[in-house]
Amino acid sequence: MLMGEGSFHMCRDAPCGHPAYAIHQALSRRKYVRERAPHITPAHRFEQEGRARRATQASPPHISPTPAPTIEDDLARRWYALPLGILLPLTNGEGCRLLFAGRPGGPQGPDIRDAVLRFACGGGVEQQGEHTVGDVEFHVRCSDWYAHGHHRDGRYNNVVLHVILVYDVAGPVLRQDGCAVAVCSLNDLAPMMFQEMVEKLWPCQCIMPVMSAEERVSLLEYAGMQRFEQKMQVLLAALRDARPYGPFSAYDVCLVPALAEALGYGRDRAFFRAAGTRLMGLVGAVPEPLGHTAEPSPLDAGRLRVLGELVERWRVEGAWEVMRRVILYPSSNPDNLRALFPGPGNARTDILICNVVLPFAGAVACLEDDRFLMERARQLYTGYSGLASNQVTRAMWRQR
Numbered sequence: 001m002l003m004g005e006g007s008f009h010m011c012r013d014a015p016c017g018h019p020a021y022a023i024h025q026a027l028s029r030r031k032y033v034r035e036r037a038p039h040i041t042p043a044h045r046f047e048q049e050g051r052a053r054r055a056t057q058a059s060p061p062h063i064s065p066t067p068a069p070t071i072e073d074d075l076a077r078r079w080y081a082l083p084l085g086i087l088l089p090l091t092n093g094e095g096c097r098l099l100f101a102g103r104p105g106g107p108q109g110p111d112i113r114d115a116v117l118r119f120a121c122g123g124g125v126e127q128q129g130e131h132t133v134g135d136v137e138f139h140v141r142c143s144d145w146y147a148h149g150h151h152r153d154g155r156y157n158n159v160v161l162h163v164i165l166v167y168d169v170a171g172p173v174l175r176q177d178g179c180a181v182a183v184c185s186l187n188d189l190a191p192m193m194f195q196e197m198v199e200k201l202w203p204c205q206c207i208m209p210v211m212s213a214e215e216r217v218s219l220l221e222y223a224g225m226q227r228f229e230q231k232m233q234v235l236l237a238a239l240r241d242a243r244p245y246g247p248f249s250a251y252d253v254c255l256v257p258a259l260a261e262a263l264g265y266g267r268d269r270a271f272f273r274a275a276g277t278r279l280m281g282l283v284g285a286v287p288e289p290l291g292h293t294a295e296p297s298p299l300d301a302g303r304l305r306v307l308g309e310l311v312e313r314w315r316v317e318g319a320w321e322v323m324r325r326v327i328l329y330p331s332s333n334p335d336n337l338r339a340l341f342p343g344p345g346n347a348r349t350d351i352l353i354c355n356v357v358l359p360f361a362g363a364v365a366c367l368e369d370d371r372f373l374m375e376r377a378r379q380l381y382t383g384y385s386g387l388a389s390n391q392v393t394r395a396m397w398r399q400r
Contacts, residue, residue, distance in 0.1 A: 071165070075138040076104075076111065078186055079163060091142075091167050091183045094120045102136055109155040110135035117161060119182065134160030142169040142183060152176055158290050221382070228381055231359035236366050248280055251320040251364065256280055256311060258356045259319070263303045263344065265351060275304060279311040306343035320364070327361050327376050334384060350387050358384075 080101055082088075087095045102115030117132045135158045139145060142164045150156040157175050162183045172180040208216060235258065242250040260276025261269045267290075274286040289296065296304065314322075326336050334350070337357065341349045358381045365374035 071140050072111070072138050075140075075163060075165070075186065079112070079136070079138070082189075088161075088184045089188045091185060094182075096120065096132075096161065096182060096184070099131065105135065110159050111138045112136035115161065132160055134158050136161045136163055137181075139164050141166045142173065142185075145169075145173050145181075150175075225378075225382070228359055228362065228378070231355060232362040232366070235356075235360050236363035239363055239367055246281055247315050249318060249320065252314060252318060253280070253282070255320050255323075255356070255360055256314060258360065259310075259352055260307055262352045262356045263307055263348065264300075265355070267300055267303075272303070272307070276307060276311065279308060280315075303344065303348075309343065310341070320360075323357055324361070324364075324373075327358075327380065328373065332376075332380065334380075337380070347387070350384070354381065354384055354387060 082098055082101065084098060084100070087097050089095055097118040097120075098115075099118060100114075100116035102112040105111050105113045113135050114133055115136045117134070118130060119132055135156070137145070137150065137156065137159050139148075139162065141147075142162065144164075145151060145162060146169075150159075151174055154176050157177045157179070159175060159181050162173050162181045164183060164185050165187050167183065167185050173183055174180055211219070235254065238254045238258075239251070242254040244250045245253050248256065257273050257276045257280075260279075261273035264270075264272030270287050271289050274284060277284045278286060295301070310319075323337075323340060326332050326340060329336070334353070337353050338346060338349045340357075341352055344352070358377045361377035362374055364370070365377060
């Protein structure tokens with residue numbers, strides 16, 4: 001099955017033995033432990049070597065001591081043990097409801113990525129349907145936010161919740177972009193909220209072991225085609241409303257922004273889509289980049305440069321007409337489709353093809369009642385090799 005950016009619910013209710021917690025343990029130690037080697041004299045070195053020899057003789061050489069867990073590790077355990085739907089109290093008297101605990105961050109940047117919360121507005125009334133997706137940072141003390149320099153680091157500009165134990169800051173917690181971050185002290189929650197929880201199994205974890213290999217393949221193929229149909233229907237609805245603009249056909253007015261958005265999957269897709277629309281000359285609001293920094297990251301800058309070059313080329317020859325010819329060519333294969341997108345690399349190009357180009361071909365086939373085009377789009381889609389893994393699919397794999 002072709003997995004993509006939409007599957008985000010994979011680390012729910014993780015207890016301390018959960019892989020997500022184990023990852024966070026390593027993350028926290030790398031992130032918060034800072035040691036400086038003191039000046040060592042020859043006498044000190046001799047003494048240390050003697051201690052090392054004695055320690056080696058006293059214990060088996062294959063056993064290494066396990067690093068002691070940090071308080072931040074315990075914060076991660078308590079965070080993942082929280083039941084979904086709990087209303088977290090904030091230090092400003094409001095609250096936010098935990099809808100998804102997020103996934104562990106990397107060695108640099110926030111501890112938790114892509115958590116889903118619903119904040120209450122003034123008076124403690126929840127904003128129904130208003131979900132906030134952002135990062136979460138753990139600290140023992142609230143003042144650690146400033147002690148660690150996060151208020152000067154643009155990588156923390158997507159943090160929406162600061163989870164602490166001790167609230168020792170009178171003023172607001174500010175990001176580098178000047179926005180305030182909500183603060184939640186886990187000490188304000190009842191201790192029974194953090195009792196050890198039996199790891200819950202997702203339905204697929206219960207079903208897969210009792211299925212045969214053929215049944216599993218059939219189920220995954222069906223799920224993959226469901227994804228294809230869903231994307232095709234979204235693009236078909238956009239096609240029906242599209243109108244030509246300047247040198248771009250109505251098809252390109254729909255297709256190019258979708259391709260631009262796919263270049264930003266896993267990054268800042270709303271900004272990339274707006275950039276694609278603006279490069280075509282269409283009027284539209286450009287959202288503030290998620291990083292809220294003056295310059296894009298090198299990866300984003302490279303993809304934006306590729307997008308600009310592609311739009312200029314499509315301005316002359318038309319994006320959909322070129323892609324249609326390649327799709328309809330009898331001997332077309334993934335390499336022929338990849339050649340349409342020089343620059344992004346095969347992994348990102350495959351994402352563009354499977355998530356946009358082939359579903360768009362299916363949408364056009366529906367609009368024009370072109371059965372042969374529909375057959376070719378589905379044939380290329382089902383015959384496509386699996387996409388490269390991403391942080392979402394890797395997190396799901398660790399839960400198996």
